[in-house]
Amino acid sequence: MSIGANFDLFSGSDLHTKIREGVRARIRLGREAVEDAAASFEDSENRFLAYMPTSEVDAIRKAKRSAGSPQYTTIQIPYSYAVLLSAHTYWTSVFLGRNPVLQFAARHGEPEARVQAVDALIDYQMNVGRMIVPLYIWMHDAPKYSYGVLWNYWEEELINVAEIIEEPAVFMGMPLLGKKAKKIKRTKTIPGYVGNKIFNVRPQDCLLDPRVPLIQLQSGEFVGRYVDVSWNTIINGADSKKYIAENVIELQKRLKARHSQQNQRIHGSSQVQLPGDLVGEGISLTTPDIADIGFVSLVEIYIRLIPKNWHLGKGASPEIWIFTLADDEILLEARPHGALHGKFPVFILPYEIDGYAQRTRSMLEILKPLEDTMTWLVNTHFYNVRSALNNQFVYDPSRIVTKDLTSGSAERLIRLKEAAWGTDVRASIMQLPVVDVTQGHIRDMQLLADMIQRVSGVTDNIMGMVNAGGRKTATEVRTSSSFGINRLKTTAEYWSAGDYSLMAQIMLQNTQQYYELERQFKIAGDLLDPQQAPFRAVSPEDIQGFFDFVPVDGTMPIDRFAQANLWRELLAGMRNIPELQGQYKIGGIFEWMAQLAGMRNIKQFRVQVVPDAQAAAAMQAGNTVPIGGANGNRNAGAGGGGAERDYSRIPEPGQVSGMGTTG
Secondary structure, three states, X not given: OOOOOOOOOOOOOHHHHHHHHHHHHHHHHHHHHHHHHHHHHHHHHXXXXXOOOOOHHHXXXXXXXXXXXXXXXXXXXXXXXXXXXXXXXXXXXXXXXXXXXXXXXXXXXOOHHHHHHHHHHHHHHHHHOOOHHHHHHHXXXXXXXXXXXXXXXXXXXXXXXXXXXEXXXXXXXXXXXXXXXXXXXXXXXXXXXXXXXXXXXXXXXXXXXXXXXXXXXXXXXXEEEEXXXXXXXXXXXXXXXXXXXXXXXXHHHHHHHHOOOOOOOOOOOOOOOOOOOOXXXXXXXXEOOEOOOOEEEEEEEEEEEOOOOOOOOOOOOOXXXXXXXXXXXEEEEEEEOOOOOOOXXXXXXXXXXXXXXXXXXXXXXXXXXXXXXXXXXXXXXXXXXXXXXXXXXXXXXXXXXXXXXXXXXXXXXXXXXXXXXXXXXXXXXXXXXXXXXXXXXHHHHHHHHHHHHHXXXXXXXXXXXXXXXXXXXXXXXXXXXXXXXXXXXXXXXXXXXXXXXXXXXXXXXXXXXXXXXXXXXXXXXXXXXXXXXXXXXXXXXXXXXXXXXXXXXXXXXXXXXXXXXXXXXXXXXXXXXXXXXXXXXXXXXXXXXXXXXXXXXXXXXXXXXXXXXXXXXXXXXXXXXXXOOOOOOOOOOOOOOOOXXXXXXOOOXXXXXXXXXXX
């Protein structure tokens, strides 16, 4: 990516101070919006951990249990945890089960070869650029926090490789005999991955413009993020002209003089450890001889501004600029974004459908009251059971030895006092009748579970469990699943039409703008013609044009085994229709069926048909022999020394009709 020259904003100048204050004001505005939602984010993190933070009462009970005194603890029902993961499984299957994951179609009649080139190049970036994992986390953050944040940039990786080699002593180009070779360090710079990169940002670290709705992020004035980077990253940025070298030197002086820096990131849940939390007090990663500053807290912010108003040029039209503020004091970066798409490279995935809110609710927030009620029902029920097991008694302390009654021994011998000797024991002690008033709590929990499924749209069938109530037909199970899937399908279509589609478009436009190489790429998806080579060369000219992202329709990927069985039935039906046999390639259909069933190497068994003259020449040269052997005996069995095998005796793969292969 062409970084471009930074504006000359040297630390301490009047212009630097003015620009810094403008950046600070927008950081404060975005931070206030995050702080308002910080408590909700923290609660969602705690709830997703499937347990609540240990209370003081539970800590006391734990200490008593360790001392040998039986105690009970509070149970947190992680029902929303199960619901969230079930919904996440559906969404990832829908979005990431396609091949290729991001698909494009020509908009203005671009040839199919260019569509192939675009799909192949984006698929390469998706796999080699390791984008699948950030997409998984993106779709996980949306129901967990209420929205997920994804960031994009163009990467041109350069890898520095250092090695120690022995260099012989030479004089005027001639090696000197008897001279010992010297050990020297040699560093090579190797070009690495070139393409789009995406990464996740915690909602607590993302600074959004609160003056626009969440789904209209691109209409806002700014978007930013908190990030901690190593000092090596700062040095690399200065070497590549990304950061202002003079300001990097000034930052180094400030950090060395203070040995600490301001970090305004919102931590989040106390149960979650962020990177750097494990470095305790008093631990130093530096020595007097090795000057290492460690990690630096930065704020990277994109601002849509008018350069003339910010004294950054004479432009009177809005432009997107990138600023990086270190230690809340020094601007390391101030440059135009330069991307032709003209948008913030930030994508928001909201869980709840809302066109006006600055922040929507998460799935965990919506289900919280119902889950808390389930937790109360189960804990009160077990508390009542424990009370019944504790054998509550009413006794006369003047006639009973109290310490015998209250001892924790399983075999208690309760003695009467001397004054009660010879009296009726039943008049000295009586057990209280116990009535379980919480018997209906477990039944009420099922009602709440049904209500949670109605609210979230995640039914038992989607979770992988068949509804209770007797034997179910396949139609009943499919109908029940389809109703719940329709709810999740709507959310998937909403995401696909929103920033997921925008992410695909920006990745393609970045590729069209910055891609300068010509390489061989594997053709992605089903666009490969059987007669075509599986790889093709892709140059910058091959991906030029206008292409639309093919949206995700929200339906689950097709069951490959069920599809293979369907093709098998169609192939069996074709034998009764000669007209179809003349219109379609039976061999091609067979190969397609085998590949659907998971047999990737079926083509190696294909008979290679060659002209008679070529076969005769190969036989004359000894490169081929008849099937029956060199003597032409085609009917010789194993005992006759022939080469022919009875293929009809080979068992078929273990496959039950409609169930797919068994191994």
